[in-house]
Amino acid sequence: MKKEAPLLEVRHIKKYFPVYGGSLSKLQGYVHAVDDVSFSVEQGETFGLVGESGCGKSTLMQTIMRLTPATAGSVTFDGKELFSLKKRELRSSRKEFQIIYQDPFSSLNPRMTIGEIISEPLLVHGVKEAEERKRRTFETMADVGLQKSFYDRYPHEFSGGQRQRVSIARSLILRPKLILCDEPVSALDVSIQSQILNLLKELRARYGLTYIFVSHALNVVRHLSNRICVMYLGKIVEIGRTEDIFGNALHPYTKALVSAIPVPDPAFQRNRILLKGDVASPKDPPKGCRFHTRCPFAGERCMEEEPVLRDYGNGHQCACFLNER
Template sequence: MHKNIVLEVNHLKQYFPIKTGVLRRTTGRVKAVDDISFEVHEQETFSLVGESGCGKSTTGRTILRLLEPTEGDVFYNGRNLLDYSKRDFRKVRRDLQMIFQDPYSSLNPRMTVKQLLIEPVLTHKLASKKEAEKMVIAIAEKVGLSTEQINRYPHEFSGGQRQRISIARALIVKPKLVILDEAVSALDVSIQAQILNLLIELQKEFKLTYVFISHDLNVVRHVSDRVGVMYLGQMMETAATDTLYERPLHPYTQSLLSAIPSHDPSVKKKRIILKGDVPDPSNPPSGCPFHLRCPKVHDRCKIEKPIFKESEPEHWVACHLYDNEELSLQP
């Protein structure tokens, strides 16, 4: 039985205008996110995966309205976030936090850790300054920082420690939903494991819901309950993690999973190597966006865009291989 739906994304689009010439006229659009839908349940980790440039990070930023969407709806606990004015949205902002890939760029180098952590508490008026200082010490201990360290500046810390600071800053306002945008990809492997285990522990303790954005499929399998696979701004497949990794349906998902190195050198995997490059998102191909590189392409894929639908219980895919309908072309 599913838990409550915390986040529901419906037909989300994020197009960026291409402006050229002296007059900066719009001559085209980059379709970074092109009509995707998914939902995230309470206290689960839903991961978005795909090649670089597929629109994962843009999706995360658009959900939190760091980028205003071109079209679509984003529902948080049943209320459309896009209906809020910018002023009213600030009241919801504390429930929705984001942890970025590069912690150094997201931390003000002129502020101590204590100042960085106390600022959001005072901004959202969650406590007095004296109480906020106690909250800072408590959350610092939760993420593995000492009381002495909170008086230092970001440049005095390692990459892993900076990411702990970013996690503390996100969690100190007691959010419900956290979007993690490549939160461990810039860290050494050993540090990655520490941060991932920390995130899992904090999720259980604070009953958090995660949207985890990553290109590392090994990491995604370790932390996720469900996974969504994106390609060229569109959703190709979503399923429970074990289902997706053991029985991927879409040829693109199959190709991604075939590239995961095996931990057992005696196990030989058949690698599915894709031909060509990812198409230009400002001029996507007709039909299925993946058909130019798909090893299982047929004529229908080149003409008709597949519908993203439930192929089997709780397993959604956008691929004509799982359609029972005959190809029908309009004259």
């Protein structure tokens, strides 16, 4: 039986930002925000993307959606090569993939009512009948736990959790196949985070959604993800099933992230792996393995040669020379 193609395939994506300086504003180099990243996402799964702030997660999401142009690489979504689509074709395809941003307050227009914000994608994609837009808006508001009475109110009248529900409703109303969640709970209180995560899980089951869930916290993506991808300084260092990442992490950076997860039992003592030094600058990334400047196991080979992702079984991939021994 032939295996179905992944819903999303990202191949060798690069995104470099030019840096200018001096009296004549000459080009001085590039910020390597995303550097040769490849992965695929299957229909119906949640693909977690984690890493420290500044590792390129959000830039990668914006590049995939063509909100910022890629320096190199390709993205295939549902059989279509997104980077080759013309403007009108891309606009039509965008109803199949939506995004939820990190800060619900800054991503919502303060001059529009909640009803206008949620229903705007319908208007953009050709639903002209006002009553039909209103009906579908009320239906979607109910899906995310918003009352009908909120329809004519404005974003500033709501809490952070309610505003994020508005953002989720806006992304959901077109019934897309893929939703990119760019740290959707990091700006919320811990108690509200669990509510939003449970809501996303319920919506995935109800509508067969596929998520890419971006976060800097492994314990957050663990709740929702089938597979997890770990990024460091613009590169993928490890990809694997959630249970493999937490039960048998292969990369020293992933092991350090897992060891940093808080444990609710004060009597339990976890062996913390403390990383020394700071993350290198993406403008001048280190030669060889980008993690070697902070890795306690780095050798001469790590400083000269860049490791590539290798499969160690069950789709568990890691880019580290330690696992080749």
